[in-house]
Amino acid sequence: MEQTQAPIKFSPYQILVIALIALTQFSVVLDFMVMSPLGDLLIKTMRLSTDQFGYVVSAYAFSAGISGILTAGFADRFDRKKLLLFFYIGFIAGTLSCALAGSYEALIIARIVTGIFGGVIGSISMAIVTDLFLPQQRGRVMGFVQMGFGASQVLGIPISLYFANRLGWEAPFFIIVAFSAVVWLVMLLRLRPVNAHLMAPSMDTRKPLEHLWHTFRNREYRIGFLATALMSLGGFMMMPFGTAYAINNLGLTKEQMPTLFMISGISALIIMPVMGRLSDKMNKAYIFSVASVWLIIFAIIYTNLPPSALWLVATINTLMMMGVMGRVVPAVALNSSLPAMPDRGAFMAINTSLQQMAGGVAAAIAGKIVTQATPKSPLMHFDTVGYILSVVCIINIVMFFRVYRMVQSRAVR
Structure with missing residues (x-):
């Protein structure tokens, strides 16, 4: 177990940075996460x-x-x-194009544009966190920043679903565009330059492709990349069909979906800061392992549920989401300690990219595994996705213990 240290307080400007990054993450996460609750509506509206x-x-x-x-x-x-x-401004434009998409093909193109810009925001944000906050602060920072996920479920997704059910599936994307525009403007006016990394001598001579290759060929970095990708691979397999499964298999109605997401989102808002504090005080690999085992147990239960009442579905779903979110904070905080300062931006970019591509692979695989005879039929083989997630989680535990040992070894050099 790591030695307990007194928490280092945040300055007022650091609090502002945390808030801006958390709001940025909120909008980007909401744009991505809203696809799952909109899944049943999109499948039926566009006949997908x-x-x-x-x-x-x-x-x-x-x-x-x-x-x-x-x-x-x-x-x-x-x-x-x-x-x-x-x-971020490119992400806003991409999200607007999603709202204006009138066909399956147009929606695919719009999602590609949004991904091109939105996919880089997380890595830039994490690089900023790593530059501006000490290692003893990062667990708490990651906990607050990752609260964007919970906030998107507590506020963003229920509100989005409310308007989607009444105005059409396009409404949530218009809401995200308006919100993100305000955040972008505040960021422009209040955020200071983040350029200390430009003072590193290597940045004056290393060409972009050389810098990319230098970062990727580092063996320790590659282990960190793989660990993060595996975490994403498991989690993304269940997410795209969560709403369709709840409606068509568990017997919930679309009107109950905002309540379901709000309950699980509140749990995420509670668990994230707790996990952040624990990650600053304890062995991050152990915390990740406990959360992973917790996730395995409730993922298997959830994917094998018969038609059930809202309270039971919400309870199991909330317990499962606690495992999902409980893994993210220690994993991100631990991985952020791997790169040296001149490599942080590239490391975070590659790490986030591989994580997202792993998520794309997971969603595509899940689309092949899960079948549905008609848009109103129960999903078949959703339990298989839960079993695959469990195996990936076990492998992931081993990988993050390797990352932990590398970080500890570097600390004592």
Whole structure:
């Protein structure tokens, strides 16, 4: 167990940075996560098959991953504030194109555009966190930043579903565009330049492709990349068809979906700061392992549930989401300690890209595994997805213990 240290307080400006990054993450996560609750509505409105819907989800993930790889070599050559503003405004434009899409093909293209810009935002944000906060603060920072996920479920998804059920599936994307525009403007006016990494001598001579290759060929970095990708691979397999499964298999109504997401989102808001504090005080690999085992247990239970009352579905879903979210904070905090400062932007870009591409692979695989005879029929083989997730989680535990040992070894050098 790691030695307990007194928590280091945040400065007022650091609190502002945390808030801005959390709000940015909220909008990007909401844009991606809202596809799952909109799944049943999109499948029925656009007459999509489960296979096609899997490709809609994958389109964002693959384009985000490829974009991150292509920009990784440049990620440490510019002021991180300027990069964040550029990609965030592109994300806003992409989200607007989603709202205006009138066909399956147009929606696929719009998701690709959104992914190209939105997929890089997370890595830039994490690089900013790593630059501006000490290792003893990062667990708490990650906990607050990752609360964007919970907030998207507590506020974003229920509100989005409310308007989607009344105004059409396009409404949530218009809401995200309006919200993100305000965040972008505040960021432009209040966020200071983040350019300390430009003072590193290596940044003056290393070309973008050389920098990218230097980062990727580092063996320790590659282990961190694989660990994060596996975490995403397991989690993304269940997500795209969550709403369709709840409605068509568990017997819930579309009017009950906002309540279901709100309950699980509240649990995420509670668990994230707790996990952040624990990650700053305890062995992050152990915390990740406990959360993973917890996830395995409730994922298997959830994917084998018969038609059930809302309270039971919400309870099992909430317990399962606690495992999902409980893994993210220690994993991100642990992985952030791997790269040296001159490599952080590239490392975070590659790491996020591989994570998103793994998510795209997972969504596409799930689309092949899960079948549905008609848009109103129960999903078949959803339990298989739960079993595959369990196996991936076990492998993932081993990988993050390797990351933990590398970080500890570097600390004592």
